[in-house]
Amino acid sequence: MEPAREDDGRALVEQAFRQATFSMSMFGTDQRYLRLNKEACLVMGVGEDELRGLTYPYGVPSDVDHQGMLQALRDVAATGRPTQYESFTRAPSGIREHAWNLKFWPIRDDAGDVCAVGLAAFDSSEQHWARQRLAVLDEAAVRLGRNLDLTRTAQELVDLVVPRFADFASVDLFQSVMEGEEPTSEGWSDLVTLRRVAHLSLESGTPEAVIELGGTDAHPPHSPLVQALRTGEAVLSTGGDPGLERWLQSVPARAAKLREGRARGLTVTSILAVPLIARGTTLGVAALLRTRPDPFNQDDSTLARELAGRAALCVDNARRYTRERTTALTLQRSLLPRGPVRQSAVDVACRYLPTDARAGVGGDWFDIIPLSGARVGLVVGDVVGHGIQASATMGRLRTAVQTLADVDLPPDELLAHLDDLVLRVTATDEIGDRAGADGGGETGGTCLYAVYDPVSRMLTTASAGHPPPVILEPGGTARVLDVSAGPVLGVGGLPFEATEVELPEGSLVALFTDGLVEAADHDPDAGIARLCDALAGPDTLLESRCDAVLTTLIPEHPRDDVAFVLARTRALHAGQVRVWDLSADVELVAETRRLALAQLEDWGLGEAAFVTELVVSELVTNAIRYGAEPIQLRLIHDRTLICEVSDGNSTSPHLRRARMFDEGGRGLLLVAQLTSSWGTRHTATGKTIWAEQELT
Numbered sequence: 001m002e003p004a005r006e007d008d009g010r011a012l013v014e015q016a017f018r019q020a021t022f023s024m025s026m027f028g029t030d031q032r033y034l035r036l037n038k039e040a041c042l043v044m045g046v047g048e049d050e051l052r053g054l055t056y057p058y059g060v061p062s063d064v065d066h067q068g069m070l071q072a073l074r075d076v077a078a079t080g081r082p083t084q085y086e087s088f089t090r091a092p093s094g095i096r097e098h099a100w101n102l103k104f105w106p107i108r109d110d111a112g113d114v115c116a117v118g119l120a121a122f123d124s125s126e127q128h129w130a131r132q133r134l135a136v137l138d139e140a141a142v143r144l145g146r147n148l149d150l151t152r153t154a155q156e157l158v159d160l161v162v163p164r165f166a167d168f169a170s171v172d173l174f175q176s177v178m179e180g181e182e183p184t185s186e187g188w189s190d191l192v193t194l195r196r197v198a199h200l201s202l203e204s205g206t207p208e209a210v211i212e213l214g215g216t217d218a219h220p221p222h223s224p225l226v227q228a229l230r231t232g233e234a235v236l237s238t239g240g241d242p243g244l245e246r247w248l249q250s251v252p253a254r255a256a257k258l259r260e261g262r263a264r265g266l267t268v269t270s271i272l273a274v275p276l277i278a279r280g281t282t283l284g285v286a287a288l289l290r291t292r293p294d295p296f297n298q299d300d301s302t303l304a305r306e307l308a309g310r311a312a313l314c315v316d317n318a319r320r321y322t323r324e325r326t327t328a329l330t331l332q333r334s335l336l337p338r339g340p341v342r343q344s345a346v347d348v349a350c351r352y353l354p355t356d357a358r359a360g361v362g363g364d365w366f367d368i369i370p371l372s373g374a375r376v377g378l379v380v381g382d383v384v385g386h387g388i389q390a391s392a393t394m395g396r397l398r399t400a401v402q403t404l405a406d407v408d409l410p411p412d413e414l415l416a417h418l419d420d421l422v423l424r425v426t427a428t429d430e431i432g433d434r435a436g437a438d439g440g441g442e443t444g445g446t447c448l449y450a451v452y453d454p455v456s457r458m459l460t461t462a463s464a465g466h467p468p469p470v471i472l473e474p475g476g477t478a479r480v481l482d483v484s485a486g487p488v489l490g491v492g493g494l495p496f497e498a499t500e501v502e503l504p505e506g507s508l509v510a511l512f513t514d515g516l517v518e519a520a521d522h523d524p525d526a527g528i529a530r531l532c533d534a535l536a537g538p539d540t541l542l543e544s545r546c547d548a549v550l551t552t553l554i555p556e557h558p559r560d561d562v563a564f565v566l567a568r569t570r571a572l573h574a575g576q577v578r579v580w581d582l583s584a585d586v587e588l589v590a591e592t593r594r595l596a597l598a599q600l601e602d603w604g605l606g607e608a609a610f611v612t613e614l615v616v617s618e619l620v621t622n623a624i625r626y627g628a629e630p631i632q633l634r635l636i637h638d639r640t641l642i643c644e645v646s647d648g649n650s651t652s653p654h655l656r657r658a659r660m661f662d663e664g665g666r667g668l669l670l671v672a673q674l675t676s677s678w679g680t681r682h683t684a685t686g687k688t689i690w691a692e693q694e695l696t
Contacts, residue, residue: 023121026107029077031056031070034116043121069102076104076117086124099128133303136165140307145314148321150178154198157286157311162200165303166272166288168208170199172217172225173276173284173315180323182281191218192226194284207261208289210254223247224273225285232277234305238270238295261291270295274308278316286311328388329354332363335395341368344639345376345454346509346567349546353515353554353562363390363445364513364563365398369405372681372690374572374638375453377405380466380511380563383445396425397445397489408681411449411462412498415486418447419464422490444490448483448511452503454572455636459509462498464489467517467524470531471501472508478532505571508535508545515560516553527553542568572638582631584624592620592633596643603637608693611674612643615691618667619645622653628686640676641693648686 017024017035023043026035033051041048051058056073057066072085082105088098101124107116144156154171161169172194174183195216199209211217219225224235224247237244248268249255258268272288286308290296296304336352350366363383371377379401383394400421404414422444446466452459461469461481465488472478486496503509510531517527534549546566554562578599582588596616600609616633623631627647636642653668671691672678678691 022123023119025119025121027056027073027077027117027119029114029116031073031077031117033058040121072102072104073117073119076106077114080106080108080114082106088128098123098125100124129299132164133299136160136303137306137310140310144311145317148318150315150318150322151197153311153314153318155200156314157307158198158200161288161304161307163202165300167202167291168199168206168289170209170287171197171276171284171311172287173197175216177283177315177319178322180319180321180326182319183283191220192229193218194225197284202291203266207257207266210251210257220247220250223250224271225287228273228275228285229282232275232282234275234301234308235273236270236296236298236301237273239268244268244271266291269293272296272301272304274301274304276308276312276315278309278312281316283312283315283319324387328386328391331388331391332365332394335391335398336365337367341370342639343368343370343374343376344570345374345452346378346569347542348378348568349542349566351546351550351562351564353550353558353564355515355558355561363394364515364561365394366511366563366565367398367401368565369402371405371451372408372679372692373453373642373644373688374455374636375451378450378452378509378511378565378567379447380513380565381445381447382466382513382515382563393445397422397447401447401449405449406679408679410498411451411460412486412496414449415447415462415464415489415496419487419489419492419496423492426490444488446488446513450509450511452509452567452569454570455577457502457505457569457571458500459503459569460498460500462486462496464496467512467514467528470510470512470528470535471503472510472532472535473504474506478508478535480528480532503569505569507569509565509567509569510535510549511565511567513561513563515558515562516550516564518560542566572636576637578635580633582620582624582633584627584629584631586621586624589617589620589624593617596633596635599635605637605641605695607696608641611693612641615643615671615675615693616645618671619643619689619691622667622689623647626651626653630685639695641695642690643693644688644690646683646686646688650682650687652680652682652687653689 018037020037020039023040024037025033025040028034032053032055036044036048036051044051056070068085069087072083075081076083082103085102085104087100087102101122103120103122105118106114107118109115140160143160145153146156147153150173154173157171158169175193175195176183178195178197193216196211196213199206199213201208224237224244228235248258261267268289268291270290274286274288276283276286286304288296288304332354333352337350340348348368350368352364352366363385365381365383367377367379369377369379381394381397383390383397385393397418400418401414404417409417426444447464448461448466448469450459450461450469461483463483463485465485468481468483468485470478471481481499481501483499484497487494512531514524517524517531530553531549534552535545537545537548540548546564549566550562550564580592580595582592593613593616596612597609600606600612620631620633623645627649629648632646634644634646636644675691676694678689681688681690
């Protein structure tokens with residue numbers, strides 16, 4: 001083709017300018033309008049003749065960034081370098097935000113000087129909205145699921161979408177989800193009851209919310225929420241939809257809210273109900289509402305489904321954690337003492353406090369174990385780890401301590417046997433792991449075992465890596481008992497030492513796990529100091545004082561569970577205990593029976609005379625025949641009648657069944673049959689055989 005003449009070229013340029021499908025404008029170096037094409041006039045909403053010769057930003061909508069564009073025009077005119085700028089406006093109808101990609105370039109005359117500035121505006125709204133959706137998804141990946149709390153996870157979702165995506169948002173879950181269980185689809189054709197977990201509004205006071213947080217609402221089958229639950233798809237309802245209006249007006253409270261909103265100029269333009277589905281399970285529904293002029297569209301629905309999917313996974317993780325935590329907590333509480341333990345050596349108040357939902361249930365535990373001779377064993381322990389495994393390990397250790405305490409082992413020997421048990425269990429678990437079985441994991445922990453004797457008022461304590469108890473004597477100041485801290489359970493090879501201290505009657509003994517003293521600032525020394533101050537407070541009832549200590553030391557959201565035992569010591573006075581030193585002479589058995597019967601008469605326990613006479617006769621006779629000096633008889637009048645015979649031989653007797661013509665061998669069998677319990681405990685000088693009778 002032959003080159004076009006110059007006039008033809010100018011005509012083509014003019015035609016291209018006028019017929020361009022994007023907005024084009026020309027400005028003078030003084031920012032006056034020179035030319036506008038048809039698309040530019042449509043965007044501006046005015047004709048070219050009305051603007052020619054006027055200075056920018058005349059005629060530009062008020063919601064455009066005037067200063068940014070004006071500065072770009074000046075920079076290009078002054079420097080002669082092209083530039084690019086992005087601006088955001090709303091269409092004349094106010095429907096939706098628009099994004100414009102603006103390109104500025106210099107127009108030069110034949111001498112090469114800048115004589116005008118050209119502007120081309122490209123509508124980049126779709127790209128802008130796509131970037132915004134990606135930004136929301138990126139933020140969702142960071143903000144959602146930062147914890148394992150159902151309520152906080154739901155609140156994170158509504159915080160994310162309001163106000164950038166919706167004017168009001170709510171998250172409603174099935175009640176079974178709140179309890180950690182999986183919901184079923186039964187009854188979805190009828191009214192569906194959901195619990196409001198989180199909501200947020202662009203307006204202060206959340207005027208769109210009909211129910212309060214934590215409340216429930218029954219939704220009919222035609223509601224967008226139930227439709228989303230039933231179909232598993234997002235349901236978009238816009239203004240004018242009869243079904244939407246019917247649902248909005250179906251509840252008087254909701255209808256009243258709508259009337260109040262319309263009086264203030266707030267009109268619901270669209271609702272987007274998105275089911276929360278994770279791993280094939282529908283957990284609830286998120287409702288998004290807009291009162292702004294631009295309703296939700298299909299792109300918004302796609303984004304909402306993606307957000308709901310991510311949030312649902314986080315909610316399901318929180319649900320599963322809630323179920324596991326509830327199971328572990330139930331197991332933990334079932335393995336702890338239930339109700340007061342029958343004993344009279346101490347008055348006791350006990351507490352177990354689990355962590356909040358952000359941390360797993362630990363293995364802290366306590367126990368109150370009645371022992372022979374009116375004594376009592378006080379135990380606190382802390383197992384390594386959290387969750388069901390820690391609770392199960394705690395149960396094993398508590399059972400072991402009860403078994404070892406039943407044979408009246410001293411505290412240091414008891415912990416040594418408990419340490420051996422932990423070592424064997426750990427070794428067994430390791431073998432199971434190597435064999436491919438489900439091993440039990442770590443089994444170690446700490447334990448403090450203390451025995452209080454109300455007759456001698458002696459407290460004997462041994463520790464396996466556990467914090468020592470705090471003692472508050474009447475009229476004194478709280479102090480930490482100086483206990484030799486042995487190794488933690490499961491180390492092995494190191495001995496445990498017992499510490500004895502005599503306590504006045506009415507002393508307070510506080511046993512606790514580290515969660516109590518490290519709850520506030522992880523500083524155990526500061527925590528123990530606060531505990532001492534709290535114990536030294538007003539002398540109130542033991543239960544009230546126990547609660548006051550926990551209130552003072554435990555924060556609102558504890559990071560570790562707490563076991564706390566607060567005991568006030570009692571004492572058995574001389575009138576309740578009678579002791580006789582005996583010689584190894586069988587002829588003295590009759591005199592011993594007489595002394596015991598006389599003491600029963602003094603105590604007013606004549607109804608126990610027959611059994612006591614037989615028990616004293618049998619135990620004293622055995623001590624004289626098979627034991628060694630020194631021999632001692634002791635009667636203790638407590639809530640039961642306790643008969644104890646001690647001798648210097650450490651050999652323990654055992655029950656045996658006498659044959660038909662045997663002359664002996666029936667004594668201990670009769671003692672076991674006529675008393676509520678009997679047993680043997682070893683002492684530093686031999687052994688003590690005891691028998692206990694219930695008093696009517």
